[in-house]
Amino acid sequence: MTEVKIDILKRALLRQKMARKQAEKILEDKSLALFKTSEQLKRVNHKLESLLNEKQSQLKGVFENINDAYLVVGIDGVILKMNDVAEVFFGYKLNETKLKVKDLILKEDYEYAKKNFAQLLKNKKLSNCILRIINSKKQIKWVNISASIGKDNNNRPIASQCIVRDITKQREEQLVLDLVSNTAKSVLGKEDINEIAWEISSNIAKYLNTNDCVIYLANEENKTLEQIAAYGEKKGKKNTVKNKIVLPIGKGIVGSVAEKGISEIIKDTSVDQRYVVDEAQRNSEITVPIISQGRVIGIIDAEHKRKNYFTETHLNTIENIANLVSLQLKSAINLRERKQIEQKNKDLLSKLSRSNDELKEYAHIVSHDLKSPLRSIAALTNWIKTDNKDKFGEYSLQNFADIEVTLENMENLISDILRFSSIEENDKEVEEINLDELVKKLIQIIYVPKSVSINIKNILPVVNGDKIKFQQLFQNLIGNAIKFSRTDSAIINIDYEELEFYHKFSVQDNGIGIEKRHFDKIFKIFQFLKKSENSSGIGLSIVKKIVNIYKGDIWLESEINKGTTFYFTIKK
Amino acid sequence: MKGIVFTEFLELVEDKFGIEMVDAIIAESKLDSKGAYTAIGTYKFSEMLQLLENLSNNTGISIDNLLLVYAEHFFSVLQTSYPGLLATYKDPIEMLSSIENHIHIEVMKIYPDAELPIFIVEEKTENSLIMIYKSSRAMHHFGLGLMNKTFEYFNSSAKIILEKIKEDGTEVRFLINKIND
Numbered sequence: 001m002t003e004v005k006i007d008i009l010k011r012a013l014l015r016q017k018m019a020r021k022q023a024e025k026i027l028e029d030k031s032l033a034l035f036k037t038s039e040q041l042k043r044v045n046h047k048l049e050s051l052l053n054e055k056q057s058q059l060k061g062v063f064e065n066i067n068d069a070y071l072v073v074g075i076d077g078v079i080l081k082m083n084d085v086a087e088v089f090f091g092y093k094l095n096e097t098k099l100k101v102k103d104l105i106l107k108e109d110y111e112y113a114k115k116n117f118a119q120l121l122k123n124k125k126l127s128n129c130i131l132r133i134i135n136s137k138k139q140i141k142w143v144n145i146s147a148s149i150g151k152d153n154n155n156r157p158i159a160s161q162c163i164v165r166d167i168t169k170q171r172e173e174q175l176v177l178d179l180v181s182n183t184a185k186s187v188l189g190k191e192d193i194n195e196i197a198w199e200i201s202s203n204i205a206k207y208l209n210t211n212d213c214v215i216y217l218a219n220e221e222n223k224t225l226e227q228i229a230a231y232g233e234k235k236g237k238k239n240t241v242k243n244k245i246v247l248p249i250g251k252g253i254v255g256s257v258a259e260k261g262i263s264e265i266i267k268d269t270s271v272d273q274r275y276v277v278d279e280a281q282r283n284s285e286i287t288v289p290i291i292s293q294g295r296v297i298g299i300i301d302a303e304h305k306r307k308n309y310f311t312e313t314h315l316n317t318i319e320n321i322a323n324l325v326s327l328q329l330k331s332a333i334n335l336r337e338r339k340q341i342e343q344k345n346k347d348l349l350s351k352l353s354r355s356n357d358e359l360k361e362y363a364h365i366v367s368h369d370l371k372s373p374l375r376s377i378a379a380l381t382n383w384i385k386t387d388n389k390d391k392f393g394e395y396s397l398q399n400f401a402d403i404e405v406t407l408e409n410m411e412n413l414i415s416d417i418l419r420f421s422s423i424e425e426n427d428k429e430v431e432e433i434n435l436d437e438l439v440k441k442l443i444q445i446i447y448v449p450k451s452v453s454i455n456i457k458n459i460l461p462v463v464n465g466d467k468i469k470f471q472q473l474f475q476n477l478i479g480n481a482i483k484f485s486r487t488d489s490a491i492i493n494i495d496y497e498e499l500e501f502y503h504k505f506s507v508q509d510n511g512i513g514i515e516k517r518h519f520d521k522i523f524k525i526f527q528f529l530k531k532s533e534n535s536s537g538i539g540l541s542i543v544k545k546i547v548n549i550y551k552g553d554i555w556l557e558s559e560i561n562k563g564t565t566f567y568f569t570i571k572k
Numbered sequence: 573m574k575g576i577v578f579t580e581f582l583e584l585v586e587d588k589f590g591i592e593m594v595d596a597i598i599a600e601s602k603l604d605s606k607g608a609y610t611a612i613g614t615y616k617f618s619e620m621l622q623l624l625e626n627l628s629n630n631t632g633i634s635i636d637n638l639l640l641v642y643a644e645h646f647f648s649v650l651q652t653s654y655p656g657l658l659a660t661y662k663d664p665i666e667m668l669s670s671i672e673n674h675i676h677i678e679v680m681k682i683y684p685d686a687e688l689p690i691f692i693v694e695e696k697t698e699n700s701l702i703m704i705y706k707s708s709r710a711m712h713h714f715g716l717g718l719m720n721k722t723f724e725y726f727n728s729s730a731k732i733i734l735e736k737i738k739e740d741g742t743e744v745r746f747l748i749n750k751i752n753d
Contacts, residue, residue, distance in 0.1 A: 008591055008592055009591070011598075012591060012594070012595065014608075015606070016608075017608075019579075019608040019609055019610040019613075022613050023610035023611070023612055026610065026612050026613055027612070
């Protein structure tokens with residue numbers, strides 16, 4: 001081998017050594033770097049692990065210590081985890097039973113739950129989802145659910161965390177509050193019994209979630225209970241009760257509650273003998289009396305087809321409602337009675353007015369019909385007298401004279417009767433009357449025999465009333481005084497005295513007087529003491545009627561052969 | 573530039589031209605590394621340039637052709653060392669078009685500080701490919717050699733045209749058309 005070649009090879013070898021050394025160095029460096037990296041990795045891992053543990057225990061803490069039920073539910077609906085509260089609330093243990101969300105939700109709310117779950121998947125969050133669950137003891141509870149979706153690293157949803165809060169009690173309380181306030185509002189201001197009853201029945205039926213609620217009204221006289229309002233199946237068209245039942249107090253559960261005045265819950269009507277089937281057999285019943293002033297005035301009765309449906313809470317609430325509405329109901333009942341009485345009065349009044357009118361008409365007709373034959377007789381007798389004046393003897397002529405007088409009396413009687421019957425209160429003809437002037441005029445008009453003198457002792461007042469009536473009144477009294485005066489000097493005194501609330505008048509004569517035993521009789525119609533030409537027997541009764549119209553009184557004092565004084569008062 | 577390029581190059585030179593040639597081109601170059609290269613090391617690209625130039629001078633073969641031959645040899649190195657990589661491809665066009673996105677990424681995993689050229693696919697069909705090669709090292713013929721060997725590996729052949737976009741060869745367009753037989 002040549003030197004050159006050896007040198008070349010030497011140099012090549014050297015380069016190889018150097019290259020090897022480089023490689024080794026690089027390897028060492030790389031190893032160190034790797035080591036360092038691996039250490040760092042270990043540290044980071046460690047940190048991560050402890051962080052994870054921390055998070056896990058935090059979560060566990062939340063999971064375990066939360067007061068609400070906490071569940072982890074898989075996307076397929078299988079329940080993966082439950083905390084203690086959830087286990088107690090739902091009544092299941094996951095290590096004993098496999099559970100799906102479906103098993104816990106009440107059938108009626110299942111559609112609603114499905115909709116909400118879909119929303120949860122879409123929005124990743126759900127809150128205030130309110131529905132009913134059913135636990136292992138078949139109890140139904142209201143809950144408020146909040147949930148969120150948990151995802152894996154690839155952002156795919158793996159499960160949802162749900163917090164389930166029990167709001168049953170809260171809801172019940174709210175329902176009761178709503179019921180009371182709604183009932184109060186709807187009943188307030190209503191006066192009609194039926195309206196009140198319909199409001200009560202529909203509010204209560206909604207609260208109890210039943211479609212059978214009936215209100216009965218108690219009838220004290222017949223001792224019965226009548227259905228006056230209903231909600232649900234008993235409700236007919238336009239607020240009527242279908243197949244209305246009337247129960248005697250004491251019959252059935254409703255009747256016995258009405259009798260005792262104590263409300264009842266019947267858990268199973270099939271074992272209660274008192275139960276009366278109405279529309280259908282229903283297995284639970286709740287009956288509450290409405291009491292006013294210690295008496296049962298109505299009954300609230302509701303039924304439900306499930307047994308054991310009604311609770312103490314329901315009872316308390318409905319008793320409260322019964323108290324609330326009893327006052328309103330009682331006043332509506334009173335109003336109804338009052339209206340009935342008013343109607344009766346109205347009917348009576350119109351009957352009376354009709355009677356009156358008929359009577360007046362009757363009197364007119366009768367007097368007219370009676371008067372005309374009288375006139376005929378008068379005319380005929382007159383002609384007979386005239387035609388046969390020279391043929392008749394003294395006695396016959398006297399008889400004819402008597403006939404004429406009698407006919408005249410009869411006519412007067414008829415007129416007086418008519419006048420008497422037509423005297424009535426007539427407010428329309430009220431005017432100011434100067435009695436002094438009236439009486440003076442009267443004295444001038446009527447026939448006063450020469451032997452009679454009439455004096456007005458005091459100035460008579462001005463009064464308000466009907467002129468004609470006062471004329472009649474004074475005319476009759478003065479007329480009587482003249483009629484029953486003595487033949488020699490007769491004095492008639494008219495006097496007036498003002499009292500606090502009344503005007504007091506007196507008409508005094510010194511005539512023949514009236515016996516005390518006749519005092520009452522004389523005011524009665526057709527009673528006359530002395531038959532005379534111009535006396536029809538009605539005069540004083542007319543006077544009395546007029547005095548009564550003016551709310552006054554009439555009485556007399558008299559002594560036989562000394563005189564008579566008539567007193568009467570007129571209200572101011 | 574990664575040491576493996578140098579080590580394989582010198583081995584090829586030794587193989588083809590003898591150890592004396594290796595010694596000569598090293599002696600003729602001013603090398604910081606003194607010609608001692610290890611595959612996992614990193615050395616200045618200018619050293620490769622010098623070696624190539626001196627080799628070209630000593631052999632009379634153009635640098636481009638030297639690179640072409642080298643690349644074709646280098647391909648077998650890749651084949652031996654990274655058979656898994658090549659196995660992921662069923663088609664040469666497919667493989668070449670994914671140099672940038674796949675192959676070079678894999679290379680970076682092993683040699684994070686490797687300086688690799690950028691390939692931009694301008695057009696691609698089932699049987700053709702137009703790519704832009706960008707590299708400050710302007711070793712486009714190295715790329716060409718690898719491409720030839722790729723087609724050979726898939727028992728296929730292609731007509732490849734090289735268009736210089738920049739005169740210095742730092743930007744070149746490859747127009748590759750597969751020849752269907």
